[in-house]
Amino acid sequence: MFALVDCNNFYVSCERVFAPDLRNRPVVVLSNNDGCIVALSQEAKALGLKRGDVFFQVRRQLEASGVAVFSSNYTLYGDMSHRVMMLLGEFTPRLDIYSIDEAFLDLSGMGGYEELKPYGENIARTVRRGTGIPVSVGIAGTKTLAKIASKFAKKYKAYNACCIIDTEQKREKALRLFPIADVWGIGRRHSARLLSAGVKTAWDFTQKPAAWVRREFHVTGFRTWAELRGESCISIDELPQNKTLCTSRSFPAEGIETLAVLEEAVANFAAECHRRLTRQGAACQTLTVFAHTSYYRTDQPRDFLQTTVQFPVATASLAEIVSTAVRALRQSWRTDGHFFYKKAGVILSDICPADEVQLSLFDPTNRRKQRAIEKAIATINARCGQGSIRMAVQGQDKRWKLKTEHLSRRYTTNINDIIRVK
DNA sequence: TCTGGGGTCCTAGGACCC
DNA sequence: TCTGGGGTCCTAGGACCC
Numbered sequence: 001m002f003a004l005v006d007c008n009n010f011y012v013s014c015e016r017v018f019a020p021d022l023r024n025r026p027v028v029v030l031s032n033n034d035g036c037i038v039a040l041s042q043e044a045k046a047l048g049l050k051r052g053d054v055f056f057q058v059r060r061q062l063e064a065s066g067v068a069v070f071s072s073n074y075t076l077y078g079d080m081s082h083r084v085m086m087l088l089g090e091f092t093p094r095l096d097i098y099s100i101d102e103a104f105l106d107l108s109g110m111g112g113y114e115e116l117k118p119y120g121e122n123i124a125r126t127v128r129r130g131t132g133i134p135v136s137v138g139i140a141g142t143k144t145l146a147k148i149a150s151k152f153a154k155k156y157k158a159y160n161a162c163c164i165i166d167t168e169q170k171r172e173k174a175l176r177l178f179p180i181a182d183v184w185g186i187g188r189r190h191s192a193r194l195l196s197a198g199v200k201t202a203w204d205f206t207q208k209p210a211a212w213v214r215r216e217f218h219v220t221g222f223r224t225w226a227e228l229r230g231e232s233c234i235s236i237d238e239l240p241q242n243k244t245l246c247t248s249r250s251f252p253a254e255g256i257e258t259l260a261v262l263e264e265a266v267a268n269f270a271a272e273c274h275r276r277l278t279r280q281g282a283a284c285q286t287l288t289v290f291a292h293t294s295y296y297r298t299d300q301p302r303d304f305l306q307t308t309v310q311f312p313v314a315t316a317s318l319a320e321i322v323s324t325a326v327r328a329l330r331q332s333w334r335t336d337g338h339f340f341y342k343k344a345g346v347i348l349s350d351i352c353p354a355d356e357v358q359l360s361l362f363d364p365t366n367r368r369k370q371r372a373i374e375k376a377i378a379t380i381n382a383r384c385g386q387g388s389i390r391m392a393v394q395g396q397d398k399r400w401k402l403k404t405e406h407l408s409r410r411y412t413t414n415i416n417d418i419i420r421v422k
Numbered sequence: 423t424c425t426g427g428g429g430t431c432c433t434a435g436g437a438c439c440c
Numbered sequence: 441t442c443t444g445g446g447g448t449c450c451t452a453g454g455a456c457c458c
Binding site: 057 | 424425426427428429431
């Protein structure tokens with residue numbers, strides 16, 4: 001059996017933990033740059049607001065309805081996520097962290113309903129008590145069915161935060177109620193095609209012949225079909241390793257027009273990529289830098305820069321990654337025009353474990369010395385805060401900084417922001 | 423004025439090998 | 441008239457997820 005634990009309206013719930021007056025009030029959380037809505041409370045959904053709504057277009061409506069608005073505070077959400085996952089880790093030796101707000105637990109060896117139901121309820125209670133975050137738990141024999149069970153647990157209060165699909169009768173009943181478009185693995189395209197084939201619910205899909213599903217929806221669709229029928233095809237992945245790693249941002253207002261400012265931004269993106277790369281104990285062989293103008297502006301010249309560089313030997317070095325990114329940007333910078341770059345980013349790919357790097361006979365770099373320096377930097381940054389030591393090209397003033405006009409405090413990660421109880 | 427940021431997997435088709 | 445059979449690797453693009 002698998003359990004899927006899903007945090008309810010995660011970003012909104014994180015904000016509510018530290019601002020209890022927001023309970024029962026409509027709340028939305030915005031994307032970077034306060035661009036669009038990425039998370040909403042139930043009350044906000046009831047007002048007709050949707051994920052993806054563009055902030056400046058719905059701003060008046062938000063003000064008129066008294067909706068609480070937050071810029072996204074990833075420092076807070078990341079830390080809260082970590083706390084939730086730590087608690088979940090105590091319930092199973094095999095935890096599969098699927099996203100910032102979801103994780104699968106391997107419950108193999110557990111007993112029947114009488115044992116699972118209190119166990120699931122206990123998971124929800126423990127997370128709620130330990131972090132303040134409400135969660136929904138779904139338990140079933142496949143990951144796809146567990147996802148469906150968690151949706152029922154979230155929707156109907158009577159489940160007491162834990163829904164279990166453990167018999168054929170319950171499976172059929174659940175699938176007959178479940179719209180095909182909401183199934184994990186069925187996106188907009190597939191659901192449109194399924195609807196035109198007369199498939200409205202998850203149950204309808206399971207009644208289609210295997211050969212048709214395999215032909216029309218390839219192996220991924222076929223796996224979803226089999227999982228819905230109770231055959232487990234997607235296993236627990238305890239240590240997912242990134243295959244690519246990307247740090248990118250949109251810039252506020254007009255964007256960036258000078259190379260110096262863009263260089264500083266790209267250097268910081270590269271440093272962030274490096275931080276995430278080394279946290280996984282990995283190295284990368286390929287680096288890509290890109291920058292482009294706004295897709296929405298038709299009145300300005302457009303441009304898309306992209307340069308990819310192969311490292312001679314896979315690297316995990318801050319200096320090498322940052323300097324290579326900056327060099328790649330300079331290389332692709334155009335001098336024959338004047339552009340306002342609205343977004344830029346750094347992508348690391350061909351990622352492998354740092355201790356499996358293929359060395360080169362002709363590599364002139366002193367890797368041992370380099371590793372010692374990197375280790376010292378990492379130690380100091382861990383002790384004194386990220387960015388205490390950084391590359392000079394990363395700059396100080398962050399001229400490319402994001403717009404975050406509705407940011408909450410870093411309640412859990414900065415001593416100056418800690419909540420005060422009077 | 424203003425429109426997010428991060429991933430994975432699969433397939434088809436081209437280029438190449440014997 | 442009639443153009444083999446078996447592979448690998450790479451890339452672009454599509455579909456999906458949160």
